[in-house]
Amino acid sequence: MTQLNEILAWYGSLSPETLAQLPAYYQAQARFKDPFNDVIGPAAIAKIFEHMFATTDNPRFVIENTIEQGQQAFVTWVFHFHLNGQAYSIVGGSHFVFGDDGLVTLHRDYWDAAEELLQKLPVVGAPIRWLRGKFKVPQT
Template sequence: MEQPLSPPAASTEEAVSRVIVFFETLSPAGVAQLGELYAADARFKDPFNEVQGVPAIQGIFSHMFEALEQPRFVVTGRVVQGQQCFLTWDFLFAFQNFHKGVTQTVRGASHLVLNEQGLVTLHRDYWDAAEELYEKLPVVGALMRWLKRRANS
């Protein structure tokens, strides 16, 4: 008895292109579509979060839109090898409570692992929270800059 043919798996390049378009056009309403790109049990980790499952990952991105003004990603580079990829990006946003309207930029990178269906199973973000975020905050920033000067002297 012949087995039915399963649909062809998306190439990693195609899947990565879809992920890039998704993040570069992400909106509060678009967060609900995350399950179309991520496996149900996908894991996500960044300097502040470590979660598993699409609802938990959606929660992180929903919170981003609640906490920041006009957050958006610009992917600046990508390397794809096998079922993995590494993306470099700029994350642009404005704080809601101070420096209102001043665009801030965090530069970082993401390591993605995709399954045979082209869905993300692991999304790990790498960025320096001290340099890219804490130094931009009023009180904490002064302390971080002072610590940095002390460490470099």
């Protein structure tokens, strides 16, 4: 039995105050990986979210869809936040693997950092948009 519904409710109300609850959902050796981080353990995972709260304004996750099979789940979500007064939304998905105790052993986030974030930034955006254009199949 997984804790998918519980962890998704927790993510839906994630705040600096609720970060202390993270060990209730993740095993001691749980791995978290996203396009920028690859860490082990609840304390290291919490640091990622602490950094998120320190560097963005009004961050929140909106859960879109879930697929659960056995000890695994895949969840699609939209991450909304503000950075330097500008609103951003990142569309992504998370693969969760749960242990026999129902706690997360693996949390892997999948999202396109270039499309969803980097190409929208002033300095690095133009070269990324150019490069993406080079690989895009022309529409006729």
